[in-house]
Amino acid sequence: MAKVPVQFTLNGSEKAEFIESGTTLLHALRDKIGDTSPKGGCHQGTCGACSVIIDGELRLSCLTLAETCDGADIRTTAGLAEGGVLHPLQRAFLDAFATQCGFCTPGMIMAAKALLDRTPNPSREEVVEALSGNICRCTGYEPIIQAVLTAARADSQNAA
Amino acid sequence: MAIRRGRGVAAINYPTGMNLGGDPTQALVHSTPTGNFMVTLSSVDLGQGMKQIMAQICAETIGVPTDRVIIDTADTDTGPHCMGTFASRGTHRAGNAVIQAAKEARQVMLEVAAEELEVNASDLETDGQGNILVKGAPQKSISIFDVALSAHFKRGRSISGRGMFLIPRSYPEKETGAMKPSTCYAHACTVAEVEVDDETGEVTVLSVKNVFEIGRALNPKMVEQQLVGGSWMGISHALYETTEPYYPNRDHGGTDFNQYLMPGPGDLAETEIIVLERPSADGPFGAKGPGEMCANPQIPAVANAVFDAVGVRIDTLPITPERILRALKAQAAG
C-alpha cells in the first residue's frame, strides 16, 4: 500500500513519518514513533486506555487515523512531566495509590487533564463523568477519583 | 411494583494459597559488588505490589534500607521456581522464601564483616542504615558497601542465600475426606445494603461495609489499595461479570467491553474498609494473603441482601435482572 506523509507536534516536538494509509494514531505513536504511553486495551473505543489530547480535545487514538492528524498538536502522558518534575495529576495518582497494574493510568490521566484544562475546580460528579469512558480493572475507581480531586485542589492553590 | 431495600451479611474464611500437590516457592538473594541486594523470583508483580513487599521483607531480614534491594521477577524460565501468583499466596509463600534466602545471605555478610573487623560474627549487628556494628561498641563498624567490596575483590566470598518455602501436599483422610489444604487462613465479613427494583430486576448496591482480618499488614497503604479495589470487584462479580451467562451453554458470552460488564466510576457503592491485624504463626512477619480473598465476601452478602429485599434466593452468579425477574415470577406462581 502506498505510504502517506504525516506531520504533527507530539508533546511540543515536531514529528514527521511515512505511514500506511489507514494506520491508527495509536499504532503510529507506539510502533512508529516510540511513545508507548498510550495503551491499546481494546482497539475498538471501549476502554479509554489509548486516550490522548488532540488540539485540546480528548480523543481515542485507537479510533483516530494518523493521517487525519496532519498539523495537529498531540499530547500524551509521556509529555506531562516537565524538567523531571511530575505533573500535579501524576503526583496525585502516585500519592493516592490510584494505580496498580497501571494499564489504565495514562488514559485516566489524559481524561482527567482534559477535564481540568476546561474545568479547574470540578465537582465529584464532573470527575466521575469525565472518567466514565475509561475502564479500570484494579483500583475500584475511588482512589482515581480522589487523585483527580486532589490534583485540582493542588492546582488551584498554586494559582492562588 | 416498588423499589425494595435489603441488607445482607456474609463472612468467609479464605485459605492463603492452594495446595493441590505441594505448594512451593523459591527465592535467591545475592549482593552486588557495592552492597545492594538482588532478589530473584519467578513470582509476578501484576500490580498488587509484590516487588515492594518482597523488597521490604528482604531489607528487614538483612538489615538494610528498602531502597538497597532490587527485585528481579523478569523471567520464569531462568528464575527460581514459583507455583505462581494466585490464591492470595504471593506474600506468604514468596515472602517466607525470601526471608530464608536473606537470612543465609546475611550470615555470609556478617562473616565477611567479622573478618574485616577481627571479631566474631555473632558479636555483630546491623543498624538498618547500611552499616554493621559491634554490639556494645558501635564505634567499631563497617559499611555494607565495604563488606561487599571485600567479599568480592579480597575474600572471594559470595554474599548470597537460597530460600525455599513449601507447604507439603496434604492427602485426604480415607474415612472423612478431611484434609489440610492450607496452613493459614484470612477472614472477612461484609454487610451489604441494596435496592432492588422488583419491576425491572435491577439491583443497586448502596453500601458495602467490610472487615478484613489479614494477619499483619506489611504495607498498610498497599493493603488498603488491594481491599478497596477488591471490594469493588466483589460487587462486580456479584452483579455483572460473566463469560458464560447461560452456562453450561456457552452462547451469548461477552466478547468485548461492551458486553462484558463491570461497574464504572458512576456505579460505586459507599465502601468502608476496616483492617484487623492478627499476625499469623507461619507468615512472613505475620502476614497472610489479602489479594484474592478481599473480593469474596461481597458476593454472598449481596445475594443475601437481595433475598432480604425481595424474598428470592439467587444461587447463580451474576445476579442479573433477568435472574431476579424469573425468580420473582416463579415465586408469584407459587
Ligand code: FES
Ligand atoms: S484501545 Fe482505544 S478505547 Fe480501548
Ligand code: FES
Ligand atoms: S490500575 Fe490496573 S487497570 Fe487501572
